[in-house]
Amino acid sequence: MSAGFVLAACASSPSTPPSATATTHQGGAATTTPAASSTSTTAAAGSGVSPLPTSGPLQADAPIALPFGADRVTAAESPDGAVFAAPQDPTSPAPSIAWVVDGNGPAAIAEHAGTGIAALAADAANFYVATYSVLYAYNRSSGNQVGQWNMPRVNAANSSDENLVSLAAAGGGVLISVTQGNTVSVYRVVPSSSAGPRMVVRSLGAAIGSDGSVYYERGDHRLVALRPSGANAIGPLLADRPNGLGGGVQYVNVVAAGAVWVSEPAGQGLDAAYTTYDTGTLAAVGRYGGSVTSSVADTAAGPLVLEPGGAAVCGQAAPASPASCVLRIDEHGATSDPVGVGAAVTLLGPAPAVIESDTSTGQFDLVRLS
Numbered sequence: 001m002s003a004g005f006v007l008a009a010c011a012s013s014p015s016t017p018p019s020a021t022a023t024t025h026q027g028g029a030a031t032t033t034p035a036a037s038s039t040s041t042t043a044a045a046g047s048g049v050s051p052l053p054t055s056g057p058l059q060a061d062a063p064i065a066l067p068f069g070a071d072r073v074t075a076a077e078s079p080d081g082a083v084f085a086a087p088q089d090p091t092s093p094a095p096s097i098a099w100v101v102d103g104n105g106p107a108a109i110a111e112h113a114g115t116g117i118a119a120l121a122a123d124a125a126n127f128y129v130a131t132y133s134v135l136y137a138y139n140r141s142s143g144n145q146v147g148q149w150n151m152p153r154v155n156a157a158n159s160s161d162e163n164l165v166s167l168a169a170a171g172g173g174v175l176i177s178v179t180q181g182n183t184v185s186v187y188r189v190v191p192s193s194s195a196g197p198r199m200v201v202r203s204l205g206a207a208i209g210s211d212g213s214v215y216y217e218r219g220d221h222r223l224v225a226l227r228p229s230g231a232n233a234i235g236p237l238l239a240d241r242p243n244g245l246g247g248g249v250q251y252v253n254v255v256a257a258g259a260v261w262v263s264e265p266a267g268q269g270l271d272a273a274y275t276t277y278d279t280g281t282l283a284a285v286g287r288y289g290g291s292v293t294s295s296v297a298d299t300a301a302g303p304l305v306l307e308p309g310g311a312a313v314c315g316q317a318a319p320a321s322p323a324s325c326v327l328r329i330d331e332h333g334a335t336s337d338p339v340g341v342g343a344a345v346t347l348l349g350p351a352p353a354v355i356e357s358d359t360s361t362g363q364f365d366l367v368r369l370s
Helices: none
Strands: 021-026 029-034 064-066 073-077 083-087 096-101 108-113 119-122 126-130 134-139 145-150 165-170 173-180 183-189 198-203 206-208 214-217 222-226 232-237 251-256 259-265 271-278 284-291 295-297 304-307 324-329 335-341 343-348 353-358 363-368
Touching: 064 096, 073 343, 073 353, 083 119, 083 353, 083 363, 096 126, 108 126, 108 134, 126 165, 134 173, 173 206, 183 206, 183 214, 198 214, 198 222, 214 251, 251 295, 259 284, 295 343, 304 343, 324 343, 324 353
Parallel strands: 021 108, 073 119, 119 165, 206 251
Antiparallel strands: 021 029, 064 363, 073 083, 083 096, 096 108, 119 126, 126 134, 134 145, 165 173, 173 183, 183 198, 206 214, 214 222, 222 232, 251 259, 259 271, 271 284, 295 304, 304 324, 324 335, 343 353, 353 363
């Protein structure tokens, strides 16, 4: 099974910094033209994020304004550290704007979408925007649309605030995860092909590795790895003993630090147990206690965890009264080097960063960590 996070912030009207591209979508078609003032959506074409120390203190850099307000945010980071973000409101019929931040420059318009945006992804060449009906691909150098595919069916009825769609650009493809009830279906799109999404896994929960491997809970509750080659590795059974209080069940969460991170909520309060499994062998690596509100990301500085506990978690880490805390974490759950940040709603990598709710503006900020 899979668990989602609700990302909340205040709403307000966006300002208009420089545009990267100007794109319009009408009737499912798209045209893209360079804006008069343009900015690249690649920090350095084809490059990756420079290695960062994997030990020692982290610091929060100056916030970079993201000029939109929303109830929820969807965000993605490219291999070279460009961060893309947009309001996540996929049932809205109104046009949406996705923004990009290169390095420590100001936010710029990456693309306009004809309807509300569900999810984003990016690789070294392309930027991807998913609505509930269409997946678009845009060349990051030119801004031109280079691909368009019909999305798998998404049933938004009675979905509450659950994240029904997620994207991952990995292993030379785009992986689309669609949640329907207790089932997560994963589809693969090849950006160079016009062929539609092909289902590769139907599961009880899934997470995508950076090489395109899909780690998922099979119907018999086994942890399974589907490799890009098509080979399968079969791992141990995951817990499926519902205790009537919302606990007793393990959820596949994320892939980081060469491990698959699986959570097991206690069922009352926010406590959860986490187990990590080696991505190669699927053998258990570590187990520790944490919170259902924790989120882990793989970064160039090593695996990091975002905790909303603020001062209670960060101790004396600056700022004086942090709303959230980012710490280094290993696959055994040991944490170190806390850094306090604002009311963070998501943690990104490979260039470590958080997106914060800015209560002074009702919008959002990107804060990079170094």
